[in-house]
Amino acid sequence: MAKTSFLLARWQRRALVLVVFTIAALLITVNWRIAQFEQLLQEGKIVRFALAPVDPRSIMQGDYMTLEYAIAQEVWLVLPDGMLEGQLLLAVDSQQVAHFVDIYHAQPLTTEQLKVNFRIRNHDVKLASNSFFFEEGQAEHFSQAKYGEFRVNERGELLLVSLLDEKLQRL
Structure with a gap:
């Protein structure tokens, strides 16, 4: 024992x-x-993406906005078959708004360019967060969002910071 x-x-x-x-x-x-x-x-560098908000409410999760990015359609047009993740080559204008250039292939970047990570999930181009949660009752306020403001690092990782209106002002 x-x-x-x-x-x-x-x-x-x-x-x-x-x-x-x-x-x-x-x-x-x-x-x-x-x-x-x-x-x-x-x-991280500031970069802004034009948004296409989709669904401002979720009964189970409270108020939130599903985010789609305006560049998603451009990415689909040049995306090689079977590619599920990689990096995008973007040009950034004077207001830090990103514009799609091509899929990044390790080429040198100019000062107006940057690379960001992407992945394909459920036939959607995902950059960073594809949803933005906000206080209950604020759906109308955040439905004005036209841009998402992100921070990006050298590796292409994005972090959503805030939503912006058409004048690039924080909501």
Whole structure:
């Protein structure tokens, strides 16, 4: 009986060490990703995408707006068959509004160009967030959105910062 309790105690210690290690690894990973987002907010270039808002309400999730990007149709026209992710080559005008140029193929960028990551999911071009959640009762206010303002880093990762009206003013 003592031998059985000793083996059980050893198994319990190993399980506890495994649980503690897993939790620590998870916390480190989550905090590292949060730090990356904070750095992107602070140091990322501003880029704006013309939007095509789709659905301003969700009964299960509260008020939100599904976002579609105006460049999505242009991307579909040149997207190679079977390509599900990659990077887009964009030109940015003086107001930081992005315009689709082509699929990025590791060519050198000019100062007016940048690359952004994309993926295809459910036959939609996804850039960053494809939804924007807002306070209940604000659907009419946010339905005026014409642009999404993002921060982009050197790797092409995007982070949605805010929605803008037709005059590029924050909503």
